[in-house]
Amino acid sequence: MIANRRHHPASLLFKIGKLIRSSIFFILVLFVFQADNSSMLLVYGRYAFLLFFLGSVVFAVLNWFTTTYAIDDQRFYLRRGVFSKTDQSIPFSKVQNINRHISFAHRLLGLTSISFETGIAGEDSSVKFEVVTRKEALRLESAVQQRNKSVATEHETISDDTEEPPAAEQIEPGQKKLKERVIHFEPTRKDLFKASMTSFSFLLLVPLLASLYYNVSEFSGFEERLSGVGTSLLASTWMIAIVTTLIILASFVFGIVHSFIKYGNYEISSDSERVYIKKGLLSQASFSIAKERVQAIEITQSFTKRILGLAEVKLISAGSLSLGSEELNISSLYPFLPKRKAYAIVAELLPGYRIQEDMQRLPKRALWIRLLKPSWIWLIATALLFYFQSNFLKIQNMWWIVSIVLLIVVVVSRTLNFLHTRYCLNEELIQLKNGGFTSTLFITKREKIVEVEITQNRIQRAFGLSSLQTVTRARPVHTSYLEDVPDSFVDIFHRWYRDRTKEVELDSTH
Structure with a gap:
């Protein structure tokens, strides 16, 4: 019989605190700034607010009594609901990543919050414990990791049935293989x-x-x-x-x-199975994901970062990265890494994702297609400027000067997009790079791509070009675009993607 547990009693304090924080504006207006105002609207407003606040507190208490959770060695069992009961059962195998967040209030009380994000849509998208003891959080996290580790070990055993492991990798019975966490980056x-x-x-x-x-x-x-x-x-x-x-x-x-x-306290580390990221001084957040759960890698450079040689590396997974109403944005491997250092850290964390800097460029004819394509933003903006014709800074016919400046920005953006757009197929990896003032490099494995769409309009057909779109499973679904690539590359991509069936069949046998 699995014992059901209620959430930590301090969760009531946190909910009341959030209620007060969200109502602070009304509290200041009704009871501080307008405390001496005895108009009927404010008097009844104070009574209505007090009734709403008291009702919210009572509902929070009832919700705490009726919300329970339990775990066994395979899944979470959740029950909630004041007037109507809802039961959920979520297997550990669906957990994509684990997020922790320790706010200043959590730290004062020696508590933490933890969220287990899945790739499932709807109510089963995550299992959240907004207030738990650190011991309980460790128990829950260990249960999930232990189950997923057992499944991974079974898969390795099946795949190695016909292959004798090397002598250096054999472990004697009763011997335990230790996982050492390696720190890859700490900002100075x-x-x-x-x-x-x-x-x-x-x-x-x-x-x-x-x-x-x-x-x-x-x-x-x-x-x-x-x-x-x-x-x-x-x-x-x-x-x-x-x-x-x-x-x-x-x-x-x-x-x-x-x-x-x-x-502050930012740290990127890993062991043989997982990647760990943590940050924050007063409010701490941490993120961990199994290496096999990483769906893709995205490296972004804004205009300013490109000038300074910096880049932001983001791990894309099928799980969400939020805890309650606060977005953690913790999947980023430090948003201001030097470009070379970013590539080196990716290679250390995920050896299966080898970033190749020598990539193919678009043919020059792709630039002419992009420059000759009408810009609807510029056309609409020019029409509005011509219609109103405001003399900004007391300059006559200022509208056509603004129109020309906007046209230059459009041309420069399209030219930069042409220069930045590159692509590469490297065994089972694909790299797609595009962007104007901000460039994005997307790397994923062939087996992670769930949908491909290739389109070609009449102008592209005349120039022997096509557009490629790939869809990778994530939350939300990640879509990458590569426009105006040669038809010869499309043929190569067809043959490359067709080999995905071998990898999918091999994975299904596990």
Whole structure:
């Protein structure tokens, strides 16, 4: 008989805390800023809010009593529902990755949150424990990993039935093979400082202060009190220069502190079976995924990162990467890695994904097709500019100058897209790269591609070109595009993808 467990009692405190946080605006308006206002609307509004808040608390308590979970050696058993009961049974074999998140409140109470993400759509997409003890989280994680490890061992045994393992790999009975976790990357202070500049996090302070000022002054009359101070400050040129300098310095300090808090304690590590990523100082998040669960790798370079030689590597899996309402965005192997270092880390983490830098370019005729293709954005924008013809900065006929600038941007973007678009087939791997001001390199294995679509319009047919689209299983489904490739490559791709049937048949026998 499997014993059902309720979630940790502290989960009630977290739910009430979220309720207060989401209601803080109404609390400030009804009970602080307008506390002396006795109009009927506000009086009844206060009563309605108190009833809603009390009802939400009562429902949270009832929901805690009626929500239970249990595990055996193969699956999760979940039960929830206050008025109508819902039972779920989710096997461990469906778990794609494991996410952990330790907020500042979790750390104060010695607790954590853990989420087991699956590739299943709908209600079974994940199993979330928003508040558990670290011991319980370790128990749940160990149960899932142990089950998946047993399945992987069975697959290896079946595939090795006809092949004698090398002597160096044989393990004596009773001997235990230890898994050592290897650390591949930890950012230095220089890396964190570079991240604060590259991410433009220093630009967050001004809009943050402006939003805070607007929300407070809307109900407190704060704007009238500061109007005199603002007038005196703007009256002096020296004061304007000093205030501007202080704002710039504060913005840079804010950006540096923000980056250190967000990316501090960042660590990329792995063992023989899994990849681990963790980050954060005050609020910690961690992510782990079995290497065999990685569906693809995506390497992105923005315009700024390309100038600085940086890149962001993301592991694509079939599981979601969120915990509650907060997106973890933790599958990225540090968003500001030097390009060479990023390639080296990928090779260390996933030896099966060998990135080949020597890739094929598009033929020159593909550039002419892209340049001659009409830009609907430019045409519509030009028509609107011509219709309104506003004299911006008191310049006559400013509309056609803006139109020309926009056309130049379109031409440059398409030219960069042509220069960045490359492709390569390497045994069972395919590499697709495209993008204008931001370029993306996509690498996946042939067996991970679940759908392929090849199209050709009349203009492409005249130039002997086609467009290729591949679909990889992920959440959401990942689609990659490669436009204006030669028909000769399409024929090679056909033969390459046809060999996928051998790999799928071999995998099904496992």
